[in-house]
Amino acid sequence: MSIRVRYFASLRDRMGRVEETLAAEGLATVSDVWKAVGEGKPLPEQILCAVNMDYADPDSPVKDGDEVAFFPPVTGGQQRAR
Amino acid sequence: MLQQRGVSFGATASFVGTMRDFNEGDPVRKMVLEHYPGMTERHLELIVETARRRWKFLDALVIHRTGEVEPGDPIVLVAVWTAHRGAAFDACREMIEALKSEAPLWKKETLDDGERWVEKNTSGY
Numbered sequence: 001m002s003i004r005v006r007y008f009a010s011l012r013d014r015m016g017r018v019e020e021t022l023a024a025e026g027l028a029t030v031s032d033v034w035k036a037v038g039e040g041k042p043l044p045e046q047i048l049c050a051v052n053m054d055y056a057d058p059d060s061p062v063k064d065g066d067e068v069a070f071f072p073p074v075t076g077g078q079q080r081a082r
Numbered sequence: 083m084l085q086q087r088g089v090s091f092g093a094t095a096s097f098v099g100t101m102r103d104f105n106e107g108d109p110v111r112k113m114v115l116e117h118y119p120g121m122t123e124r125h126l127e128l129i130v131e132t133a134r135r136r137w138k139f140l141d142a143l144v145i146h147r148t149g150e151v152e153p154g155d156p157i158v159l160v161a162v163w164t165a166h167r168g169a170a171f172d173a174c175r176e177m178i179e180a181l182k183s184e185a186p187l188w189k190k191e192t193l194d195d196g197e198r199w200v201e202k203n204t205s206g207y
Contacts (some may be wrong), residue, residue, distance in 0.1 A: 009188035010199040053121035
């Protein structure tokens with residue numbers, strides 16, 4: 001088991017990949033997942049995240065078998081209430 | 083569907099969003115709508131359920147296209163059936179506004195000189 005990480009829209013273009021799979025060891029939160037895939041760079045402010053298809057925050061917990069997604073603001077600018 | 087339950091709806095409000103051929107000052111030739119399979123549908127349902135808790139409506143219908151669309155093509159439909167017009171208009175507006183900000187959907191435009199991701203919503207006016 002592991003964590004499936006998916007990218008959408010302009011972020012996918014920037015990451016250069018549609019998705020990837022990570023071993024869950026050592027990953028406790030969404031921001032840990034981002035650090036593992038984003039070359040250690042912090043999560044860009046406007047990027048939104050979801051865990052198992054529900055909106056999440058950088059400090060939302062993740063566990064083995066979860067699906068984590070990162071994507072730009074939907075359709076437009078309205079920021080989800082964090 | 084509604085007919086079997088007898089005609090107790092007095093009002094039907096609907097909104098159709100169609101693709102414009104112009105955005106941010108540039109002519110747009112076509113557009114691709116991307117969604118997050120599973121999450122998008124779930125959030126469309128959540129939006130209807132949230133509205134259903136605020137207004138008593140008999141039924142609602144939300145359809146959103148994905149994939150390639152061209153100027154003039156319909157993209158989204160929101161329809162709601164209620165006993166009275168106030169709830170119909172209010173619920174319809176609430177659902178389309180919520181859909182615009184909460185449903186995971188993204189638009190990539192094809193312009194004369196290339197492609198561009200839409201970064202922000204129109205304000206609605």
